[in-house]
Amino acid sequence: MPAKAQEKQKLIDKEGKRIDGRNPDELRPIKIEVGVLSNADGSAYIEQGKCKILAGVYGPRETHPKHLALPDRALLQCRYHMAPFSVEERKSPAPSRREIELSKVIREALEPAVFLEYYPRTSIDLFIEVLQADGGTRGAAITMASLALADAGIPMKDLVVACAAGKVEGKLVLDLSDAEDKLGEADLPVAYMPTIDAVTLLQMDGNLTLEEFEQTVNMALNGCKQIYKIQKEALKAKYVALKEVAEE
Amino acid sequence: MPAKAQEKQKLIDKEGKRIDGRNPDELRPIKIEVGVLSNADGSAYIEQGKCKILAGVYGPRETHPKHLALPDRALLQCRYHMAPFSVEERKSPAPSRREIELSKVIREALEPAVFLEYYPRTSIDLFIEVLQADGGTRGAAITMASLALADAGIPMKDLVVACAAGKVEGKLVLDLSDAEDKLGEADLPVAYMPTIDAVTLLQMDGNLTLEEFEQTVNMALNGCKQIYKIQKEALKAKYVALKEVAEE
Amino acid sequence: MPAKAQEKQKLIDKEGKRIDGRNPDELRPIKIEVGVLSNADGSAYIEQGKCKILAGVYGPRETHPKHLALPDRALLQCRYHMAPFSVEERKSPAPSRREIELSKVIREALEPAVFLEYYPRTSIDLFIEVLQADGGTRGAAITMASLALADAGIPMKDLVVACAAGKVEGKLVLDLSDAEDKLGEADLPVAYMPTIDAVTLLQMDGNLTLEEFEQTVNMALNGCKQIYKIQKEALKAKYVALKEVAEE
Amino acid sequence: MASVMVKVKQKQIAQLIAHGKRLDGREPNDYRPIKIEVGVIEKAEGSARVKIGNTEVLVGTKVDVGEPFPDTPEEGVLTVNAELVPLASPSFETGPPDENSIELARIVDRGIRESKAIATEELCLEPGKKVIIVFIDVYVLNHDGNLIDASALAALAAIMNTKMPKYEIVNGEVKKKPGYIPLPIRNYPVPATFAKINGKMIVDPWLEEEQVMDARLTMTFDKDGNICAIQKGGIGHFTVQQILDAAKIGQQKSADIRKLVVKE
Amino acid sequence: MASVMVKVKQKQIAQLIAHGKRLDGREPNDYRPIKIEVGVIEKAEGSARVKIGNTEVLVGTKVDVGEPFPDTPEEGVLTVNAELVPLASPSFETGPPDENSIELARIVDRGIRESKAIATEELCLEPGKKVIIVFIDVYVLNHDGNLIDASALAALAAIMNTKMPKYEIVNGEVKKKPGYIPLPIRNYPVPATFAKINGKMIVDPWLEEEQVMDARLTMTFDKDGNICAIQKGGIGHFTVQQILDAAKIGQQKSADIRKLVVKE
Amino acid sequence: MASVMVKVKQKQIAQLIAHGKRLDGREPNDYRPIKIEVGVIEKAEGSARVKIGNTEVLVGTKVDVGEPFPDTPEEGVLTVNAELVPLASPSFETGPPDENSIELARIVDRGIRESKAIATEELCLEPGKKVIIVFIDVYVLNHDGNLIDASALAALAAIMNTKMPKYEIVNGEVKKKPGYIPLPIRNYPVPATFAKINGKMIVDPWLEEEQVMDARLTMTFDKDGNICAIQKGGIGHFTVQQILDAAKIGQQKSADIRKLVVKE
DSSP states (O other): OOHHHHHHSOSBOTTSOBTTSOOTTOOOOEEEEEOOOSSSSEEEEEEETTEEEEEEEEEEEEOSSGGGOOSSSOEEEEEEEEOTTSSSSOOOSSOOHHHHHHHHHHHHHHGGGBOGGGSTTEEEEEEEEEEEOOTTHHHHHHHHHHHHHHHTTOOBSSOOEEEEEEEETTEEEESOOHHHHHHSSEEEEEEEEGGGTEEEEEEEEEEEOHHHHHHHHHHHHHHHHHHHHHHHHHHHHHHHHHHHHHHO | OOHHHHHHSOSBOTTSOBTTSOOTTOOOOEEEEEOOOSSSSEEEEEEETTEEEEEEEEEEEEOSSGGGOOSSSOEEEEEEEEOTTSSSSOOOSSOOHHHHHHHHHHHHHHGGGBOGGGSTTEEEEEEEEEEEOOTTHHHHHHHHHHHHHHHTTOOBSSOOEEEEEEEETTEEEESOOHHHHHHSSEEEEEEEEGGGTEEEEEEEEEEEOHHHHHHHHHHHHHHHHHHHHHHHHHHHHHHHHHHHHHHO | OOHHHHHHSOSBOTTSOBTTSOOTTOOOOEEEEEOOOSSSSEEEEEEETTEEEEEEEEEEEEOSSGGGOOSSSOEEEEEEEEOTTSSSSOOOSSOOHHHHHHHHHHHHHHGGGBOGGGSTTEEEEEEEEEEEOOTTHHHHHHHHHHHHHHHTTOOBSSOOEEEEEEEETTEEEESOOHHHHHHSSEEEEEEEEGGGTEEEEEEEEEEEOHHHHHHHHHHHHHHHHHHHHHHHHHHHHHHHHHHHHHHO | OHHHHHHHHHHHHHHHHHTTOOTTSOOTTOOOOEEEEEOOOTTSSEEEEEEETTEEEEEEEEEEEEOOOTTOTTSOEEEEEEEEOGGGOTTOOSSSOOHHHHHHHHHHHHHHHHTTOBOGGGGEEETTTEEEEEEEEEEEEEOSSOHHHHHHHHHHHHHHHOEEEEEEEETTEEEEEEEEEEOOBOOOOEEEEEEEETTEEEESOOHHHHTTOSEEEEEEEOTTSOEEEEEEESSSOBOHHHHHHHHHHHHHHHHHHHHHHOOO | OHHHHHHHHHHHHHHHHHTTOOTTSOOTTOOOOEEEEEOOOTTSSEEEEEEETTEEEEEEEEEEEEOOOTTOTTSOEEEEEEEEOGGGOTTOOSSSOOHHHHHHHHHHHHHHHHTTOBOGGGGEEETTTEEEEEEEEEEEEEOSSOHHHHHHHHHHHHHHHOEEEEEEEETTEEEEEEEEEEOOBOOOOEEEEEEEETTEEEESOOHHHHTTOSEEEEEEEOTTSOEEEEEEESSSOBOHHHHHHHHHHHHHHHHHHHHHHOOO | OHHHHHHHHHHHHHHHHHTTOOTTSOOTTOOOOEEEEEOOOTTSSEEEEEEETTEEEEEEEEEEEEOOOTTOTTSOEEEEEEEEOGGGOTTOOSSSOOHHHHHHHHHHHHHHHHTTOBOGGGGEEETTTEEEEEEEEEEEEEOSSOHHHHHHHHHHHHHHHOEEEEEEEETTEEEEEEEEEEOOBOOOOEEEEEEEETTEEEESOOHHHHTTOSEEEEEEEOTTSOEEEEEEESSSOBOHHHHHHHHHHHHHHHHHHHHHHOOO
């Protein structure tokens, strides 16, 4: 669609509501399940808006190929991958440059949380599959991947939770959808460990003054704190379910 | 050529003869030579109709790369590859998906015949080069490759022989040519070890009733039995020739 | 540009001068610097006409991957690579067939000079980056690369020096520029070790009688001998500079 | 130790099958429970998730416009791709498709193509120039055996679920008109896969059975019970009689499973 | 032995930084000397070589005509590619771009794209069919730390140095007219990169500092001092306060460095 | 043990050559027997199989229509590709072309191109848009040394054997007319390859000689005895005199071999 036609579409109405009916500081609906795959050592699934993302963790296991093994800690490997049918135009299965960059920044967002030094010479392999993409896939992926790591029994300092905030038609908004990300003025995803005030991912595209930047970071952190609760409930639900199964 | 034009061409005439003059249950002319390459440990060449296929076997030899070696038997590797000039439109030298699938099914057709357990940790490498393609390349390749293995001195339970049968204009026919394969209603290649009643390859494309299926399988097996004789003669010819050379 | 239009352009004028004003047996201006990179063990930079080429040498160092190591001598590896912006039409960064061939012939031009047997099991890695291409890149690359090897302290029998000669509009000329190479009748690059009369690279494209061939080879060798002096001065300049630094 | 336990289990599986029994309690000709959901990916033109026991496969379709193959200028193009994504099994690796994923894609492709399930001649917009391309992407999410049947079934359900834009040619350019129409589906190919273990034939092998099987046989049947595609796999062999018997059983199994997708 | 010496040096770097000092004598917020040369490759449409200390990056641009992306039919195309050529560092290898070179290229790309440095809407020749493509190739020649700032600065200098042919459409074919015009440049994005070592923030880390840093933070500012792109890297973390502080310092550093490229 | 025997044999080869003799009884300037067959692959537009001793090379050509290179809009395109297929030698591996097969293809290409053997200016159908492309695929079937001469000879025989369709342009589309015409061949390049062993020059090295040679020199001569291409290979060197002597001998050898292909 040519830029001109797009500009006509209003992303925020007179009452300050967004096109999907949300208030500026409102998250999209989030649904998280932990332990959804039978083969992986840990797994999780998230739906956040139209995002549908699945992750599986294998490890700690033998590093392959061997020469990658680290003498003093585990090797954390991460592949962020999109299904060909996850986006409007079919995506080639070969990894795109964007997927390679996201694999790196997601790994670096999770790595500060994991006690890798407990498992020297092994490999912990995280596979993230985007089944349907929407705005904020990297954030949803991190939120859910840290649960998959927990489900695999990997010890962590804290869960890592992620959320974006940004600017759309001059207003700061939380948890951007696809249209808001593409047509808005700024998108700023943050990954965070709330209990130790650690920002583990920070990226931005767009244009923000220094003042707006500070506000946007704080809005994203507020989103993180809300999602953190949902994360913990999802983890609890898995173990309650397990307990019930055990007690049956 | 558009499908409509092709349909006008009759593949079987009023007398029941096929476009190349064969009867329905008649094989194409077959010429096999064993031991045609000086470097390979074993080799063979076949012409079946317009098919011209060459195979070379190296091994048992050191497995490369080493980590592929199996502790209790030899690794049988097989590459089915077509020369760029072997078909109407030039084929790119990179392996196509069809070549990768055929490499697998041909390997699995030959593997049941070979005493791989005699050569643990080694590799037996079979290279099949299609110099000219016609209908039935996979069958001709298997027939000839099992001779190349024999020529390399690899012990086998039986020679594997292969042949296709199928349906063309409603008639069941043996050993389909290219045109019959493309325009016919079904193509069913079978690989077989006659002395132990073992079917080691079975594929089909097309449309057959259960009854037709049984008839087609039997027709293909009949073809196999005829070719089996030619196979054995080719092998004998090689060793008679060797003996003559030795006695000169 | 169509061939016809090109033919109208005269590459040699009535006075026998070439389009860049040179006489037939005259080299392009050459500027060489040794030791221009801080990380590489040895490095050099050359400008010859519009050619701008940089080389770095790492080694002798551990061979990677290990199975390439040679028991009795060092492995000399060479990559000739062109920057995407080095030519008129942007070049894809992936190595072209031409770059792969040149990497091989340049390696084979330098290898006779190097005492590889002094460093068994190690690797000497030479990386040549063409920042701007003109006629005669392979010659300039060899001339400069042998200085980078010397700068890395690799012992050599002699410096290898290279230069092309060729035929343009019926005249034999030295050190062809891009236009002369493309529109001329022959280009003959030679690499040479002057003190031991060793030709280590010889290629030719074009059309020469046997008599012309002999003259062209001799013209190229004369060019080599002139450049050899510039090479030695560049090497001396580096070590004088080092000495001055040391004495300061 | 693990490996010893694996061998004990494998022996147990083989011995049970010799007596017509299976470790998970099934009869030789029983499938595991099959669950089919469609329309699970809204951004795909069609989608389906199929579970056979713990095996789980997701198939999404995309529809686009492109050039026909030179030898079929008046037909749409069908492209099947399969990915064995590494979260589905510790034995799957990242990287370009290997022989297993290529074989899987080609078996699924063959069933659809040979049964003429999609009326590709209705997918031509401008002969020789513009046709509709249907991408069928098979995504294996959890591997617990018999990927072929799960993938082929999910692919069938996904193409039946596919809605494509209405296209028209205006001044040589392809335009989308408002609205969507279903893909023209003419047949319903369904495979039945057998494993041979210890000389006996069973259907729908799960992972532990696949690890001890000698050979695998997949027969795909169309809506009329005719065979439209066959693939033998594995390094063992079948007798001729085993193949003829499998064809009869497979025809029945395939008809039963088809009813889960094709509601009449 | 080498490895022991490396560890001693690394410890020394970390300890100095804890006291607000650096091994090479710089203050925490000092850049190394920056040197910029433009027009160094005559065959490129634009070029620049930037040195920050011993780090050296060459950027060349090429201009060509091609098709626009389907979703921006009236805009030119910007393509950034980075090569960590193996003569630049013993840790760089030959082969296709790895995650480090891809990340580097995407950070440079993002700064130029998000600040709208190039007016891509002026690079359209025929909407939906023919637009101008600008290739920006980042060539790292010597790696002594902070490749991001050196690459982004060289890219900015190179696009400002770029002259492109005048094109016109004649009977649907693209023709070159005589003469050249500069690329339409509208903004001047400049990044500032921080490293966190031993809990402290420094700017412009050199190689030895990068080897001990916990995390890296790059903020790119446009000509008005607004932030247009951010990238955190490395396996450590930042506190929120560290990020907000870095933004203020980065804004100033970026303004200082911009003056080296944009002469008023 | 094998390796000791190899070294003994290699020493023997080198010593014999020092005395002007060769292990297989040939004189230094003798070729092995050469056998040429043409038209061996009916589906190829042209083909030839050449044996030099036990070295065996098959070349097939294909003719197609495509776009010219931008800098030669009125000339057909010539593409030479070589495959060292792994059945030909235990040292050949599967995978994309390595430096040896690329060098081989480029030497064959250079001989044909520089001698103007194919009149590419007669292969233009519509300037700048449609030209005839000739694919020359070199397929090495058995490697017993001197692949260059065998390949170049087979390529020459194959292009001389090539028949191409008659094309015409009808309303901007390429159509085939009935009948075939030969490729326009104007020259007959033939190489002669030398090996330097133990300081002496020999022609047509076989595999055992190649394994001990210091360096290799290929000179390609056209029908008038002029040199049109040269390639030195191997990690040794030649003296200037050795090169000049080789040129004289090569001219004669090439003329002799040309008679096997070009019958007058």
